[in-house]
Amino acid sequence: MIDRYELLLALAVALFAMGLLGVMVRRNLLVVIMSLELMLNAVVLSFVAAAAHTQTLHGVAMTFFIYVAATCEIALAMALLVLLVRRRGTLDLAAGQELRG
Amino acid sequence: MTDVFIVFFGVLSLVFAALVLLLRQPMRAALALVAHMICLAAIFACLSVHVIALFQVLIYVGAVMVFMVYTIMLLDDRDTSYRQRFSGTLVPGVLVATAVALLLWRLLDPAASGVPAGPGTVDFSFTAFATAFMQQYWLHFELATVLLLVGVVAAWTVIREAP
Numbered sequence: 507m508i509d510r511y512e513l514l515l516a517l518a519v520a521l522f523a524m525g526l527l528g529v530m531v532r533r534n535l536l537v538v539i540m541s542l543e544l545m546l547n548a549v550v551l552s553f554v555a556a557a558a559h560t561q562t563l564h565g566v567a568m569t570f571f572i573y574v575a576a577t578c579e580i581a582l583a584m585a586l587l588v589l590l591v592r593r594r595g596t597l598d599l600a601a602g603q604e605l606r607g
Numbered sequence: 608m609t610d611v612f613i614v615f616f617g618v619l620s621l622v623f624a625a626l627v628l629l630l631r632q633p634m635r636a637a638l639a640l641v642a643h644m645i646c647l648a649a650i651f652a653c654l655s656v657h658v659i660a661l662f663q664v665l666i667y668v669g670a671v672m673v674f675m676v677y678t679i680m681l682l683d684d685r686d687t688s689y690r691q692r693f694s695g696t697l698v699p700g701v702l703v704a705t706a707v708a709l710l711l712w713r714l715l716d717p718a719a720s721g722v723p724a725g726p727g728t729v730d731f732s733f734t735a736f737a738t739a740f741m742q743q744y745w746l747h748f749e750l751a752t753v754l755l756l757v758g759v760v761a762a763w764t765v766i767r768e769a770p
Binding site: 510513520521526530539555558562563566569575577578580584588591597 | 613617620621627628636637640643650651654655656662663666671674675678679681683686687692693694696697700701703705707708711715717718723731735739744747754755757758759761763765766768
């Protein structure tokens with residue numbers, strides 16, 4: 507019989523790996539940002555699982571700060587993405603290979 | 608019964624996460640990500656951490672993803688990255704992701720690390736959460752508001768500097 511904490515940690519690890527895979531293999535910048543969100547969600551899941559397992563509030567409080575960081579990240583990322591698309595005319599990450607320095 | 612729901616929503620969240628990676632159109636991928644986040648919120652609710660379940664729906668689905676969907680609607684849907692989904696690093700990417708997953712599992716394995724289960728039950732209610740923030744995490748809370756302000760100013764500056 508598998509433990510609930512073990513199951514949730516396994517799920518968090520799988521989701522983190524899938525997010526990492528998306529960051530590495532997808533060409534579309536928007537989907538790469540979505541994959542980053544998948545990784546953040548996996549971290550949130552591991553914190554909540556640990557909080558429920560140890561019956562402490564620390565993990566739950568930490569997720570609040572992850573939400574704040576995610577909100578800042580997405581606000582900046584979307585602004586930068588629109589700027590990049592205006593300059594390069596594409597969302598394709600392969601188009602950024604001409605960067606120098 | 609709770610464990611059955613956790614497994615059900617866990618499997619669903621994995622399926623939607625896979626769809627985020629596989630779908631061609633970013634709008635569909637964004638909707639799969641929304642479904643994935645709702646499944647995670649359901650898992651948090653099953654664990655009786657209703658505060659985080661509510662934050663997950665309100666902040667992630669209600670704010671972050673809506674923002675992302677608006678950005679997708681601003682962009683041209685004839686982009687080359689819509690036709691070719693994956694870069695040339697597909698095989699190394701799969702290998703690295705598998706290696707990272709195995710390494711993380713080795714580091715986090717509850718059987719090996721021996722994290723003991725907490726005694727009794729802690730109240731994960733809004734009252735307990737708010738009290739902990741005002742008594743233990745008030746400095747972190749203030750720093751988080753500063754970070755949000757910096758984020759807003761930075762995003763505004765980026766848009767203003769745009770040609």
